[in-house]
Amino acid sequence: MIRVRAGIDGVPVYGAGRRGSVDDPVNQGFAQLASNESPFTPLPSVSDAIARAAAGVNRYPDIDGMVLRARLADAHGVEEDQIVLGCGSIEVCHQAVTISAGPGTEVVYAWPTFPEYTAITALAGARARRVPLAGARHDVVAMAKAVTEETRVVFVCNPNNPTGTALTGAELAYLLDAIPSWCLVVVDEAYAEFADAPEFGSALELLTAHENVLVLRTFSKAYGLAGLRVGYGVTSVEVASLLRLAKIPFSVGNVALAAAVASIDAGSELVARMATIKAERDRVANQLVGLGWDIPSSQANFLWIPASEARADAVARRCAESKVLIRQYPDGLRITIGTEEENGRLLDALGSPDDLPPTNVTVTATSLATRAESSPLDQ
Ligand SMILES: Cc1ncc(COP(=O)(O)O)c(C=O)c1O
Incomplete structure (x- = not known):
């Protein structure tokens, strides 16, 4: 057996959402509502860009991703040097912790939240x-x-995965001022x-006042490129240059870079798709509440149903x-919004909470936090 670093055996394994079939996940008749993906296949213009870029994969990609960084800088009104890229935004999370935290230091985050922060x-x-x-x-x-003297990183997942809730701009400003x-x-x-609530606040608006803030965005969710792996961070020039030290060279391939640029070009078509998802989210949420489910208001492309483990398992x-595949947690269920047809199947399958066999434990949206720390998410 090899000798490993202390603590490595305690690193949790990433638990991906269930898929219909590994060989042919799209065509097996499953509604794949377990991984917060987009239900839409790529736009023709994005598919064309992917095909063109695929013809050149014998070459390494641009190590700096300059074309994409320039487009993102333009879109967010910042300098190119303020943009860092990653193989999904998850790589930028790794970069952030790699440059800041190590033994003897702490990372603060809410719970439950995106479990990868733990790993x-x-x-x-x-x-x-x-x-x-x-x-x-x-x-x-x-x-x-x-936050203490030992804290090096604070993760704020906004909107929060898996609960879908979002901070207001005022709450976020308070937190950033306090750290x-x-x-x-x-x-x-x-x-x-x-996120479409008028009180939602993006940290992008607070970057000028806070050079220690890194905002993560991704092409995996609203832009529908989860399979290609491209995400990015926006931060101060100083923090960005440190993050780049921890970036895996060439981690964003040329197909991913080209697809991301084509997606920015197709902005209005993709914004229309996002509007469809938001409308579906609100429709499904209203129907669930009507059926008697107790759910917090979501600002994401998924809904959270707090439930005891036994109840979540039954559902x-x-x-x-x-x-219909949904994501099960010890504290509840997370349901990604799919197409109208998939969401209809979900609502039929869920039915009313009164139809479920009785269990001893009931978890409500408000009692969730008290259980949060003692019931770690394992997926
Ligand atoms: C809150 C959050 N952050 C980051 C990610 C990682 O996304 P990606 O690496 O695909 O950009 C996810 C994926 O599910 C997520 O839920």
Whole structure:
């Protein structure tokens, strides 16, 4: 057996959402609502760009991804040197922790949230400090209080995966003001394109005042390129140059770069698709509430149903029998919004909570936070 670094065996394995079939996941008749993907296949213009780029894959990609970075800088009104790319935004999460945290330091994040923060923190040998959500939402006062001299990174997932809840601009501003400027704050906005509440605030608007803030965005969700792996961060020039030290060289391939640029070109068509998802999200949420489900309001492309493990298991099974795959957690269920047809199948499969066999434990949106710390998500 090889000798490994202390703590490596405690790193949790990433649990991907269930798929209909590994060989042919799209055509097996499953509604794939377990991985927060886009239900839309690529636009013709994006497919054309992918095909053109594929013809040149004998060459390495541009190591700096300059064309894409220039387009993103233009879109966000920042300098190209403020943009960092990654093999999905998940790579930029790794870069953030790699440059800042290590043994003897802490990483602060809410719980439950995107479970990969736990793995990245453990890989760095740092300690995780989890701050329970308050009623499925970030508790910004508790998060600010959790920051100590040892804290190197604070992750803020906004909107939060898996609960879908979002911070208001005022809450986010409070949190960023409260965290010392020597601590890197990663505001993970993987789902921000789906946030349409007027009070939602993106950290992009607060970057000028906070050089220690890194905002993450991705082409995987609203832009429908999850399979190609391209995401990015926007931050100060100083932080960006440090993050680039931790970037895996050539981690974003030329097909991914070309598809991302083509997606920016197809902005209005993709914005229309996002609007369709948001309308479906609100329709499904209203129907679920009408059926008697207790769900927090979502600003993402998924909904969260707090439930005890036994109840979540019963519901996930019922859905799987109807070929609807959803994501099961110890504290509830996360359902990605699919096409209108898929969402209809989901609603039929879910039915009313009154139809379920009785279980001893009931978890409501407001009781979720009290259970959060004692029931780690394993997927
Ligand atoms: C909150 C959050 N951040 C980041 C990611 C990673 O996305 P990607 O690496 O595909 O950009 C995900 C994926 O599910 C996510 O839910």
